[in-house]
Amino acid sequence: xxxxxxxxxxxxxxxxxxxxxxxxxxxxxxxxxxxxxxxxxxxxxxxxxxxxxxxxxxxxxxxxxxxxxxxxxxxxxxxxxxxxxxxxxxxxxxxxxxxxxxxxxxxxxxxxxxxxxxxxxxxxxxxxxxxxxxxxxxxxxxxxxxxxxxxxxxxxxxxxxxxxxxxxxxxxxxxxxxxxxxxxxxxxxxxxxxxxxxxxxxxxxxxxxxxxxxxxxxxxxxxxxxxxx
Ligand SMILES: C[S@@+](CC[C@H](N)C(=O)[O-])C[C@H]1O[C@@H](n2cnc3c(N)ncnc32)[C@H](O)[C@@H]1O
Numbered sequence: 001x002x003x004x005x006x007x008x009x010x011x012x013x014x015x016x017x018x019x020x021x022x023x024x025x026x027x028x029x030x031x032x033x034x035x036x037x038x039x040x041x042x043x044x045x046x047x048x049x050x051x052x053x054x055x056x057x058x059x060x061x062x063x064x065x066x067x068x069x070x071x072x073x074x075x076x077x078x079x080x081x082x083x084x085x086x087x088x089x090x091x092x093x094x095x096x097x098x099x100x101x102x103x104x105x106x107x108x109x110x111x112x113x114x115x116x117x118x119x120x121x122x123x124x125x126x127x128x129x130x131x132x133x134x135x136x137x138x139x140x141x142x143x144x145x146x147x148x149x150x151x152x153x154x155x156x157x158x159x160x161x162x163x164x165x166x167x168x169x170x171x172x173x174x175x176x177x178x179x180x181x182x183x184x185x186x187x188x189x190x191x192x193x194x195x196x197x198x199x200x201x202x203x204x205x206x207x208x209x210x211x212x213x214x215x216x217x218x219x220x221x222x223x224x225x226x227x228x229x
């Protein structure tokens with residue numbers, strides 16, 4: 001099970017019209033996803049030239065529309081989101097942009113502002129399995145971007161689970177850890193302050209992984225959303 005499978009099943013389940021992907025890279029995940037209205041946000045799209053040309057052609061609205069915002073997600077939410085989601089609210093989103101605590105957290109909190117009741121936010125890279133996977137962007141850069149990098153996105157899961165009473169958050173144990181965020185009462189709240197979370201390190205995650213992430217086996221996805229396996 002991976003993010004594309006989860007997103008496609010969710011879109012089908014809730015009959016979603018609007019899908020947002022933050023962090024698109026070459027579009028390996030974005031392009032094959034089928035939804036009537038898809039929105040892509042990334043400061044540097046890396047797709048092939050013909051996809052870039054297509055990206056700049058105005059798509060017919062309300063049929064199969066894709067919109068591309070070549071900017072950081074913070075800027076997208078400041079400058080465009082209100083208008084984009086006034087037309088139709090957000091229903092399914094993938095948060096997969098900058099893999100740092102603060103960025104990932106802002107992306108989720110911003111998405112929540114526009115998320116329809118019954119909508120779902122999927123977050124990639126929530127379950128790093130070595131300290132190297134969980135390093136900082138500077139460390140990854142110094143290692144010349146080799147290997148998988150999940151960063152400390154996991155801390156935004158801990159933060160959301162500690163601070164919000166209006167969402168339920170868990171992580172599926174597949175595809176580097178898929179965070180799943182829905183509106184509604186939390187299954188179990190955590191007691192940490194943002195200050196405590198800032199000071200947590202990879203060791204804390206390793207010692208308390210299941211509890212911090214509300215880690216679930218991948219198949220839990222089918223039960224939670226009542227989707228046939
Ligand atoms: C891991 S890739 C995304 C992969 C893609 N979602 C997929 O599944 O194929 C991360 C992307 O996030 C983008 N990114 C970095 N900082 C960002 C930001 N502040 N806002 C949005 N995207 C960002 C990078 O340019 C990169 O293309």
